[in-house]
Amino acid sequence: MSTLISAIGFGCVTAAILAIAAVGFTLQFSVSNVLNLAFGSVMTTCGFVAYALNSHGINIWICVVIAAGAGGLLSLGLNSLLYGPFIRHGTNLFGMVIVTIATALIIDRTTQAIVGPGFFSYVVGSSQAVRFADFVLTPEQIATIVLALAAMGTIHWLLRYTRMGKSMRALASNVSLARACGIPTRRVANIAWVTSGLLGGVAGVLLFIDTTTFSATSGSGFLIVVIAAAVVGGIGSPYGAMAGAFLVGVTSEVAAAYWNPELKDVVAFGLLAAILLVRPKGIFAEIATEKEVVG
Amino acid sequence: MTRINAVFVATALVLAASACSSSGSQQGSASTLEFAIFHDYSGPNAAYGPEASAGCFPAARVINAAGGVLGHKISCVPVDAKGDPADAVPAANRLIAASPSLVGVLGGGSDDATAVVPLFEQARIPIFSTTGQDSFDHARYHYFWRILSPDGAQGYAMAAAAKKLGYTRVATVFGNDAAAQGSAPTAIAGVHALGLSLAASQSLAVGQPSYRSEAQRIGGARPQAIISEADPQTSATYFAEVAQLGTLPGLITDPVSQEPNWIKAMSGAVGSATLRAKDTAVVAYAPATTLAYRAYTAALLASKSVVPGPAQWDADLYSVADYDSIVIMALAMIAAHSTSPATYNSFISKITSPSAAATIVHTFAAGKAALQAGKRIQYIGAVGPTVFNQWHNSGQGFAMEQRTVSGSWRVVNVLTAAEVVAASR
Numbered sequence: 001m002s003t004l005i006s007a008i009g010f011g012c013v014t015a016a017i018l019a020i021a022a023v024g025f026t027l028q029f030s031v032s033n034v035l036n037l038a039f040g041s042v043m044t045t046c047g048f049v050a051y052a053l054n055s056h057g058i059n060i061w062i063c064v065v066i067a068a069g070a071g072g073l074l075s076l077g078l079n080s081l082l083y084g085p086f087i088r089h090g091t092n093l094f095g096m097v098i099v100t101i102a103t104a105l106i107i108d109r110t111t112q113a114i115v116g117p118g119f120f121s122y123v124v125g126s127s128q129a130v131r132f133a134d135f136v137l138t139p140e141q142i143a144t145i146v147l148a149l150a151a152m153g154t155i156h157w158l159l160r161y162t163r164m165g166k167s168m169r170a171l172a173s174n175v176s177l178a179r180a181c182g183i184p185t186r187r188v189a190n191i192a193w194v195t196s197g198l199l200g201g202v203a204g205v206l207l208f209i210d211t212t213t214f215s216a217t218s219g220s221g222f223l224i225v226v227i228a229a230a231v232v233g234g235i236g237s238p239y240g241a242m243a244g245a246f247l248v249g250v251t252s253e254v255a256a257a258y259w260n261p262e263l264k265d266v267v268a269f270g271l272l273a274a275i276l277l278v279r280p281k282g283i284f285a286e287i288a289t290e291k292e293v294v295g
Numbered sequence: 296m297t298r299i300n301a302v303f304v305a306t307a308l309v310l311a312a313s314a315c316s317s318s319g320s321q322q323g324s325a326s327t328l329e330f331a332i333f334h335d336y337s338g339p340n341a342a343y344g345p346e347a348s349a350g351c352f353p354a355a356r357v358i359n360a361a362g363g364v365l366g367h368k369i370s371c372v373p374v375d376a377k378g379d380p381a382d383a384v385p386a387a388n389r390l391i392a393a394s395p396s397l398v399g400v401l402g403g404g405s406d407d408a409t410a411v412v413p414l415f416e417q418a419r420i421p422i423f424s425t426t427g428q429d430s431f432d433h434a435r436y437h438y439f440w441r442i443l444s445p446d447g448a449q450g451y452a453m454a455a456a457a458k459k460l461g462y463t464r465v466a467t468v469f470g471n472d473a474a475a476q477g478s479a480p481t482a483i484a485g486v487h488a489l490g491l492s493l494a495a496s497q498s499l500a501v502g503q504p505s506y507r508s509e510a511q512r513i514g515g516a517r518p519q520a521i522i523s524e525a526d527p528q529t530s531a532t533y534f535a536e537v538a539q540l541g542t543l544p545g546l547i548t549d550p551v552s553q554e555p556n557w558i559k560a561m562s563g564a565v566g567s568a569t570l571r572a573k574d575t576a577v578v579a580y581a582p583a584t585t586l587a588y589r590a591y592t593a594a595l596l597a598s599k600s601v602v603p604g605p606a607q608w609d610a611d612l613y614s615v616a617d618y619d620s621i622v623i624m625a626l627a628m629i630a631a632h633s634t635s636p637a638t639y640n641s642f643i644s645k646i647t648s649p650s651a652a653a654t655i656v657h658t659f660a661a662g663k664a665a666l667q668a669g670k671r672i673q674y675i676g677a678v679g680p681t682v683f684n685q686w687h688n689s690g691q692g693f694a695m696e697q698r699t700v701s702g703s704w705r706v707v708n709v710l711t712a713a714e715v716v717a718a719s720r
Contacts (some may be wrong), residue, residue: 003511006508006511007508007511008506009504011506013505013507014504014505017504045590056561087512097662109337112337112341116558117337117342117345117556118342118555118556118559119337119343119527119528119531119556119559119560119563120559120563121531121560121562121563121564122563129539129540136511136540138539140337207504210504210505211504211505211528211532212531212532212535212563212564213527213531213532213535213560213561213563213564214340214528215528217338217339218528222504225504248308252503253505253507253508254508256506256508256509257508257511257512259497261497261498261499261500261506261509262471262497262498262499262510262511263500264500264503265500265503266506278435
């Protein structure tokens with residue numbers, strides 16, 4: 001029993017990081033309908049922003065905040081300067097996927113050219129695990145879970161109780177109708193991109209604190225799990241992304257605790273496939289699949 | 296008259312074609328001979344390329360300084376294999392098609408050797424590989440050569456090292472990539488063969504964001520030491536979590552742990568002092584005091600314009616092996632009186648085989664002088680004696696090394712070839 005509880009605790013850490021990233025990824029997708037496969041590269045770039053600051057002695061948690069800001073700016077810049085012109089020229093959804101793949105490659109390779117092919121670590125401080133009940137977690141992992149809960153709470157508040165959140169949901173539901181109702185679609189889309197970048201920045205630094213080491217391609221490597229969590233939850237649904245993240249994170253850790261750790265992804269993704277067989281649009285499917293792309 | 300002219304023209308064309316053909320195989324007197332460094336310069340194993348460059352460029356330096364090969368200068372041409380057969384195969388095909396001066400290749404890492412070695416075999420170009428895959432132990436390739444022991448021998452040596460360090464209860468933890476899996480089965484077999492207790496055995500899915508459950512399981516098994524091989528990021532994440540959950544046991548690792556990237560990643564994860572105290576790297580042994588090794592070191596340090604931070608590769612056996620590989624190919628050309636890959640390939644084993652009649656040489660310059668004097672030679676390079684078997688494989692003993700505060704490596708013990716063989720029974 002203690003093995004199961006500790007595995008769930010470990011899974012919560014992975015799920016926490018995954019939830020922040022998946023919500024950022026899917027929130028922006030729900031509003032703009034652009035499947036941004038450069039999201040992992042945004043995470044990596046923010047990770048290196050934090051590294052640059054941290055290596056000059058700045059506390060890692062302050063670095064998280066600054067990196068989040070950098071992520072928001074980078075994400076906004078990508079939409080305004082790169083994706084926006086493509087969308088306004090009529091590039092369709094599939095074409096935009098290719099554009100985002102190219103963007104990811106450009107960011108990753110440029111980052112690698114600047115920082116080199118090596119590995120990097122933050123100065124975080126003591127990381128000895130603390131034990132309570134049957135959970136065994138380090139202070140950084142506990143902070144990660146707390147941050148994720150705070151982020152999810154904020155996103156919930158944003159979507160449910162603010163005018164901007166309601167506008168985002170309106171865009172996610174029907175762009176034409178939202179525009180006809182006087183919602184400034186481009187401005188709302190830009191804010192969704194900024195929010196996505198903020199969350200991507202936080203997730204990137206938290207991921208690299210958790211893995212203890214990272215390289216210029218680490219964020220892109222994590223993207224497949226982020227997309228999986230978003231898809232199983234229902235692509236375009238922030239609440240689905242949270243559920244998907246919890247499912248993927250906990251399942252993989254429990255599988256590793258009880259079975260061959262080499263196959264933990266097989267178990268997690270097998271379960272994911274099974275869920276999609278039963279609910280093809282994911283647990284919380286919301287997005288309109290024929291929606292137009294918003295720049 | 297017209298008929299005579301036609302015959303004359305036809306004869307001239309045949310002669311011209313013949314000359315072109317000869318030029319192609321003999322690499323025309325003014326051309327520079329190219330050795331491709333076909334390794335990863337990007338991707339998860341992006342350090343493999345610079346590591347091989349640190350062998351090729353110093354070798355080119357000593358060869359050119361000694362007058363080159365049969366009147367030709369030589370050069371090293373880095374080619375990014377990207378660590379994935381999907382990228383490596385087209386890159387190899389492009390290299391073969393577009394490089395008429397290509398005479399030899401360093402390459403075929405564990406991730407792509409199976410895919411690219413047949414291509415160079417078909418093109419009849421010798422390839423000196425650092426792959427550890429056991430599938431090449433008895434492969435009947437004519438142009439494939441391997442100086443360092445396969446991963447299988449590495450696994451046995453790591454088990455033998457555990458015994459020699461006095462451990463009686465060990466665990467094995469290997470990444471599930473091809474490079475690491477090459478030595479996993481033999482490490483486990485070696486542990487059993489030497490009568491050690493195997494506390495746990497794990498195969499890690501590489502590149503995961505977390506290994507906390509795996510780390511907790513290994514902690515629960517309470518091994519005195521962990522025999523391990525995995526890429527830098529996987530190792531760093533995994534062992535940091537093992538350390539967070541308890542005490543890091545002793546580590547017995549393979550030569551990957553001597554690469555700067557691995558050290559940097561692990562130092563960041565568990566701390567430099569802890570890593571120094573815990574890690575013992577088991578590496579194919581090449582005493583750094585030999586004449587050949589000193590020649591390599593001197594050439595390496597003098598190559599800083601093309602090898603950034605050359606000192607970091609001084610103790611790297613892969614770099615040393617790549618240096619020897621280039622020297623061996625160059626000497627084989629001189630012995631064959633030909634730069635044609637198809638011709639000199641069969642002289643590779645001749646210039647390294649021991650023989651009572653052979654003059655032992657340790658440098659390219661000495662080997663070239665002896666060959667030009669009509670002598671038979673045995674080149675004993677920086678990695679030590681290289682004696683190829685019928686499958687073009689060679690091997691050697693192993694050293695157990697620990698890193699010092701200054702960052703250099705100190706040999707704490709040596710495993711003889713016999714001790715490694717004992718672990719394989």
